[in-house]
Amino acid sequence: MKRRGSGIIVGIGVIILAIGVYLVTTYNSLASEENNVDAKWSQVENVMQRRADLIPNLVNSVQGSMNHEEKIVKEITDARKAYNSAKTPSEKNAANNQIDQSLGTMVNVIQENYPTLASNENVKTLMVQLEGTENRISVERKNYIDQVNDYNQRLVRFPKNMAAKVLGFDKKANFKADDKAKEVPDVSFQ
Numbered sequence: 734m735k736r737r738g739s740g741i742i743v744g745i746g747v748i749i750l751a752i753g754v755y756l757v758t759t760y761n762s763l764a765s766e767e768n769n770v771d772a773k774w775s776q777v778e779n780v781m782q783r784r785a786d787l788i789p790n791l792v793n794s795v796q797g798s799m800n801h802e803e804k805i806v807k808e809i810t811d812a813r814k815a816y817n818s819a820k821t822p823s824e825k826n827a828a829n830n831q832i833d834q835s836l837g838t839m840v841n842v843i844q845e846n847y848p849t850l851a852s853n854e855n856v857k858t859l860m861v862q863l864e865g866t867e868n869r870i871s872v873e874r875k876n877y878i879d880q881v882n883d884y885n886q887r888l889v890r891f892p893k894n895m896a897a898k899v900l901g902f903d904k905k906a907n908f909k910a911d912d913k914a915k916e917v918p919d920v921s922f923q
Contacts, residue, residue: 759896766884770905773877774822777908780873781829784866785816788832791839791859805842808835826908829870836863874908881907 788809812835816828840860885904888897 756896756900759893760900763884763887763893763897763900763902766887767902767905770877770880770884773873773880777870777873777877778822778825780866780869781816781825781832784863784870785813785832787859787862787866788813788836791836791863805835805839809839822906878908881905 809832812828812831816825816832819825819828840863885907887893888902888904
């Protein structure tokens, strides 16, 4: 009888130990995945910051030639300030959308109203840099989306979903484009 009772205690101990090991390994893997998501978002912010840092150079390069386009210059400056003061990913994304819109307006104005300025080597170089930065932002957003998807998939699969709830892990919000991005832009060569 003593032998049977100690066997039950050992069995319960093994089960508790197995559950404990599972919870620890699940916690560690989810914590690592969560850190990977945060790192991917940091890289998105890094390339958006690169663009925000390039903007003053573009503005300074064209400002003298665009004296009556002060409204655009002010919009870009305000958008950059909003980006630099944003704290959360959604605030950064909103400020980034404001920068996108203002830069697009400036590039169109330069190309349409200031063909001489658009052919200036400094302006060309900065515009190429901005285009490259936009491509980098797009790539990093995709990497972030993929990482969030991987993390969220791990959270919803059984039995990790139960452990994730117990351990306090929640799904991460994925990148969401501005509603204006869904509109087809009007391109005119007149």
